[in-house]
Amino acid sequence: MDACVAVEKEVDKVLCKFTAFQDRSSLLIRGLYSDLENIKKQIDESEASDDCFTLRDSINLLQNQILARTKEIITNLSTEHRDLHSSVSKVGKAIDKNFTADFACVSHENFFDEGKQDMINEVICRHYLREGCLNVAETLIKDTGIDMPEDAKVPFLELNCILTSLKVHDLEPALEWAKKNREKLRAQKSSLEFKLHRLAYITLISEGQHRIKEAIEYARRHLTGFVHQHEKAIQTLLGCLLYVRSGLENSPYADLLSSCQWIEICEVFTRDACALLGLSVESPLAVCINAGCTALPVLLNIKQVMQQQQVHNMWNSKEELPIEIDLGQNYRYHSIFACPILRQQSTESNPPMRLICGHIISRDALNKLTTGNKLKCPYCPVEQSPSDATHIYF
Template sequence: MSNKLDSFSLSSGMEACLSLERELNKLLVRFEGIKDIGHNLLDTAISDIKTLQDDLGNVPEDQFLSSEQVERVKSVMMKVKSSLAKFGGEHRELHSALSKYGKLIDRNFVADYAATSRPNIFNHPDKVGLINKIICQHYHRQGMHDVAEALAEETDVQYEFTEKESFGELNHILDCLRNKDLEPALVWATAHSQALDNINSSLEFKLHRLKYIELLSKGTNYQADAITYARNHFRKFVKQHEKDIQVLMGMLLYIPNGINTSPYSCLVSEELWLDTYELFTREACQLMGITVHSPLAICLNAGCSAIPALLNIKQVMMQRQVGPMWNGKDELPIEIDLGPDSRYHSMFACPILRQQSTKGNPPMRLVCGHVISRDALSKLCNGNKMKCPYCPMEQSPGDARFVIF
């Protein structure tokens, strides 16, 4: 599961956490200090009172206290009073430091995210249904099938039963691959051999290659096994992977001295396992008809990356009084790059109006081949003629063609 957060949101969030932690540690030291002082003051006061009690206890009831004893009572009372006053003072100071810490938390973290979200987006029951569905899917991916099923029942989520099985099977195979157990992956790939062929996949070959290399790495005792394995499994891949198979055969020469020190050492590296693991995830997901990453995790990570930028722009927009951040448009007020992993489809930004194309304002290809948005096209029209702003070829706007990406 991808948990990549944008470095910006991470670093600014981390900085805030670290500075708060530093302040918290200072506060904790003060807490410890006041605890010690408090204990000392109370212990002394209690022992003073006890000694006084013992002294006065010896005085018979019908006898007045001597002036010396009265003085002692007064002195102990004064001392206890001043101790309590001192303790009270320390406590007040601590309390003010504690309330400053609360303000520090408010300053370092934003509490109001209302401006960055559009709650009305989730008003429609269909949308709520979609959210519940991706949450269920996410639980299935994590192997928490009972939670997913309970949620599906409570929220009436309808999804195919095979999803649960697919995720269960996928998770099991990937767990085994992580522990370098190739068997379940090989069984799956063999069962789906035809489908993998149809998408021009090299997964099955790469799994067999790992198995073969595993045998080779065991030394001369397994040489015959490796050769038999190659004979049984590589034949059908000769056309597509001739060069790779030649390389694999070359490895046989180096068994006695160890593959690790041979020119083929890169084939026994951890990287090959990682590559195959990733390939399996991608292609198995494609065949099972599920996304490689959980849609819920993708949305959450995209949101985490976008929020700091949106909060900054909110500040600027409020200062300049340019109205609410969302003007009913289906578009963010600024462009936020989430990186190549989060790009799913092509989009077109009009070079004239500098706006992303929409259904209402699609990209249009001019006769000369330049593409601009429909709004820009109608602005450039002069009667039944227009000049391309780039070449500048004169043409009729009616000849422009609608472009679909």
């Protein structure tokens, strides 16, 4: 935090100087402009006058004066502008001084080995596809030569196309998609299709009294099918018709017109469509980077402590960090099993194993407790064969 404050101080200084420069330069330029306007007026007048020679002489003199002043102002302004560069570069220096630029020490030793680069490129590429930046993704595929199957792009393209339409309040593509995937959406208890029709209905009534008939017709055609799951919501939608004439915005139903409805529908669509296509709602790359940024200060601190104690490798062979880092509620995705015998977190190579009595211990504990070909459960002393234990997946 101190680092941010220090950099912010420098940025504020630069902004202050920029504003002062801008104010001064626009004042000077405005002054010059009005002088020029004056001269122009005098020239026009001199052309109309009889005694044009004397006037022209004085105008020439004025012109020369104003030219000299313009040159002086421009030179001064450009010198001042040059001085701003040193203030800007001070911000860069403040960033270098206050932040750690080299994070290589906290990453896994072989992380950027050959072969892994392609995987990283693919993850980046999928992120761009997911964000709808098709051109960037295509360029990355071309430049890195990664093998990205054509059909990997299709779901992202379709989702982005629909989301773009939703953002400009066009429900049609989303409705068509929901209709096409109706059965699957129903199976995952999604109310997406109802919410889309609901919004289409609200859009109609929000346009005023002249569309009420159309709205009722729409409700009959599209909302009646949802009566069983959304009875209350449909009652609200029909109840609000009473207030359309006097203005829905001043009625108890005003919240139906809230612009949040459109933000919500985009979220519902993204969540339900991603679930249906087996994609995560958030970009895995964005999640990794955000989690990494949150964990970085703790890792840098622990690295310093470990260096003092001359421990060099932060990552041990079990791919566990030397310290537990709490990333907060948003980054908790699944349960972790800790072995009650060895008090270690399970890993891929040391997974949780279910014994036939129902107790679960880690594979390492199971191997340690096995004598001959027999294993005695440490909780209920049921004797069993270690090969009967089954791998548990969370």
